[in-house]
Amino acid sequence: MCIMGNPLCAAGLLAVFVISSTLFINNWHFRVHKVFFGNGTLEDDFFMKRNALVHQLNARREEILPFLNSFVIEKLFDESKHFSHQSFESSHLDSLESESNVSPRSFMDTDHIGCDQLVDVKVVDILGSGYTKVVLKALLLEGQIVALKTVYDQGTDMGRCLEDFNDPLGCHELVSFKLKKEIALLQRLQHPNIIKLRGHCEDSGGAGGVTVVLEQGDPLQMIALLQSPWEERFRVCLGLTRLLHYLSHSPLGSVALLDFQPRQFVTVSGELKLTDLDDASLTEQTCQNDQDCVLYFPLRNFSLPCSARGRCEGLNERRNLYNAYRYFYTYLLPHQAPPALKHLVDRIMNATGELKGDVNDTLEAFENVLHLYKSGVHLDSLPSSLIREMPQLERLLPYYAVIRGMATSGNMEYRCWPSYNHHGCLLSVHSAMEAAFICNSHAQCTSFSLNKQTTWAGRLLASFRSGFSHLVPDGNSEVYMKKTKTSLGTTL
Numbered sequence: 001m002c003i004m005g006n007p008l009c010a011a012g013l014l015a016v017f018v019i020s021s022t023l024f025i026n027n028w029h030f031r032v033h034k035v036f037f038g039n040g041t042l043e044d045d046f047f048m049k050r051n052a053l054v055h056q057l058n059a060r061r062e063e064i065l066p067f068l069n070s071f072v073i074e075k076l077f078d079e080s081k082h083f084s085h086q087s088f089e090s091s092h093l094d095s096l097e098s099e100s101n102v103s104p105r106s107f108m109d110t111d112h113i114g115c116d117q118l119v120d121v122k123v124v125d126i127l128g129s130g131y132t133k134v135v136l137k138a139l140l141l142e143g144q145i146v147a148l149k150t151v152y153d154q155g156t157d158m159g160r161c162l163e164d165f166n167d168p169l170g171c172h173e174l175v176s177f178k179l180k181k182e183i184a185l186l187q188r189l190q191h192p193n194i195i196k197l198r199g200h201c202e203d204s205g206g207a208g209g210v211t212v213v214l215e216q217g218d219p220l221q222m223i224a225l226l227q228s229p230w231e232e233r234f235r236v237c238l239g240l241t242r243l244l245h246y247l248s249h250s251p252l253g254s255v256a257l258l259d260f261q262p263r264q265f266v267t268v269s270g271e272l273k274l275t276d277l278d279d280a281s282l283t284e285q286t287c288q289n290d291q292d293c294v295l296y297f298p299l300r301n302f303s304l305p306c307s308a309r310g311r312c313e314g315l316n317e318r319r320n321l322y323n324a325y326r327y328f329y330t331y332l333l334p335h336q337a338p339p340a341l342k343h344l345v346d347r348i349m350n351a352t353g354e355l356k357g358d359v360n361d362t363l364e365a366f367e368n369v370l371h372l373y374k375s376g377v378h379l380d381s382l383p384s385s386l387i388r389e390m391p392q393l394e395r396l397l398p399y400y401a402v403i404r405g406m407a408t409s410g411n412m413e414y415r416c417w418p419s420y421n422h423h424g425c426l427l428s429v430h431s432a433m434e435a436a437f438i439c440n441s442h443a444q445c446t447s448f449s450l451n452k453q454t455t456w457a458g459r460l461l462a463s464f465r466s467g468f469s470h471l472v473p474d475g476n477s478e479v480y481m482k483k484t485k486t487s488l489g490t491t492l
């Protein structure tokens with residue numbers, strides 16, 4: 001089998017995609033041929049299937065209408081009157097940018113890579129695939145790395161369609177609508193926790209092929225995330241909550257993510273981003289009475305009132321929030337939370353697990369935890385005099401001598417958990433004092449360093465070690481050396 005990361009292998013796979021697309025086209029012609037020269041039964045069967053497919057294609061078109069502007073809507077209606085594989089040679093999504101004066105300025109800023117830039121693209125890796133799409137890591141001619149999303153011809157979605165209609169080209173077009181929906185949604189929904197659209201290309205070759213160009217992320221690895229520091233896990237949950245708040249009040253109304261799973265997200269430099277948007281629902285369920293507004297989950301059901309307008313108002317938001325609880329918060333949030341913040345985290349867990357609060361309440365609670373965590377109030381219980389510059393308790397505690405403008409060399413590292421690096425002990429701290437407290441609690445620790453490096457939350461990164469051979473000048477670094485009570489006697 002192919003080994004990931006092997007460029008030859010990736011190129012080979014891309015070749016397979018191209019070849020299989022060509023086969024589909026040939027197969028299509030073959031079928032058309034058969035119909036022309038076959039007898040009535042075959043023809044009837046063919047046209048029945050074809051009508052069903054045309055019906056589905058039109059349904060998909062109508063599904064994306066609500067979030068396209070009026071100019072594009074006209075064009076789409078036009079197209080659905082005459083079903084033709086050639087009908088996509090001019091792109092209605094492109095017209096969003098070039099021909100519409102109502103499109104936000106940001107379309108131009110973000111969605112600008114077109115078919116031209118994809119001609120000389122070099123595929124370097126396969127980033128992932130799902131039921132519908134495959135995502136390739138690619139190097140553009142200008143040297144930019146991007147993620148390219150296209151229809152996954154070997155995927156479940158394509159397979160099901162082929163089973164039903166046995167029409168490769170038509171199925172390719174049908175599945176492509178999911179990508180078109182995603183492009184339209186990415187143009188309208190912009191948020192730091194939604195993957196950035198860099199561009200798109202609609203193939204004029206007749207296969208209805210669509211390529212979405214996205215910023216490249218790293219597929220979310222839950223197992224790895226579970227082993228990472230609480231700060232990073234909290235960041236993912238906070239990003240998710242900010243995203244849900246945005247989706248509840250988005251320009252397109254309250255958006256529900258129907259297929260809410262970690263695999264629909266990636267991280268970009270540690271920040272969570274939603275990448276799979278084709279399964280988003282933009283409408284609140286209609287209802288006659290309260291019994292119509294029930295959210296079913298494997299372990300719990302929730303019911304909401306049916307509003308006077310006949311909508312399950314708030315259902316989309318609640319669905320997202322409970323999914324956030326069951327797929328993310330439960331696994332990522334409570335474990336190893338700072339003791340002083342534990343009661344606040346527990347309150348978030350309880351409120352979301354019971355759907356007691358809405359997304360606004362949840363976000364407020366998260367931002368409050370972030371504020372407290374950044375301000376270091378959770379450290380108030382630490383003894384305040386570990387550093388030599390404030391010497392009151394140092395007779396009882398080890399204390400630290402500070403050497404500013406120096407870094408260490410020839411380090412003797414030890415490993416700790418949950419370290420930011422694998423070979424040593426690199427932890428985030430609020431201050432030198434917290435680092436001293438940590439060093440005290442590690443038997444191997446004899447010194448630690450701080451430099452100007454900080455985490456996303458603005459906390460310092462402290463590296464702890466059991467020893468080093470010498471000091472080297474470094475304007476950005478401070479070294480804190482532990483002095484035990486006995487060495488205190490000899491050094492002073």
Ligand SMILES: Nc1ncnc2c1ncn2[C@@H]1O[C@H](COP(=O)(O)OP(=O)(O)O)[C@@H](O)[C@H]1O
Binds near residue numbers: 128135149214219
């Ligand atoms: N921008 C991206 N960067 C890196 N990996 C991505 C990106 N977008 C998607 N992926 C990976 O590709 C997989 C499939 O993409 P997705 O849009 O979820 O397709 P599907 O609709 O088939 O589920 C995702 O689960 C994710 O791991």
Ligand SMILES: *[C@@H]1O[C@H](CO)[C@@H](O)[C@H](O)[C@H]1NC(C)=O
Binds near residue numbers: 040041042
């Ligand atoms: C079409 O051809 C098939 C197989 O050749 C045959 O069984 C069937 O009766 C034919 N139908 C008509 C309407 O001629």
Ligand SMILES: *[C@@H]1O[C@H](CO)[C@@H](O)[C@H](O)[C@H]1NC(C)=O
Binds near residue numbers: 296298299300301
């Ligand atoms: C949720 O509702 C369904 C259908 O009414 C029911 O079968 C199921 O037992 C309920 N689940 C829980 C956990 O209450």
Ligand SMILES: *[C@@H]1O[C@H](CO)[C@@H](O)[C@H](O)[C@H]1NC(C)=O
Binds near residue numbers: 349350353354
């Ligand atoms: C929330 O708290 C209540 C009361 O303390 C408890 O009974 C319930 O099980 C908790 N629910 C969750 C989801 O943690």
Ligand SMILES: *[C@@H]1O[C@H](CO)[C@@H](O)[C@H](O)[C@H]1NC(C)=O
Binds near residue numbers: 249358360
């Ligand atoms: C929630 O927050 C949004 C945006 O900040 C605001 O428009 C909305 O009114 C708030 N909803 C409630 C119920 O407070």
Ligand SMILES: [Mg+2]
Binds near residue numbers: 130264
């Ligand atoms: Mg997916």
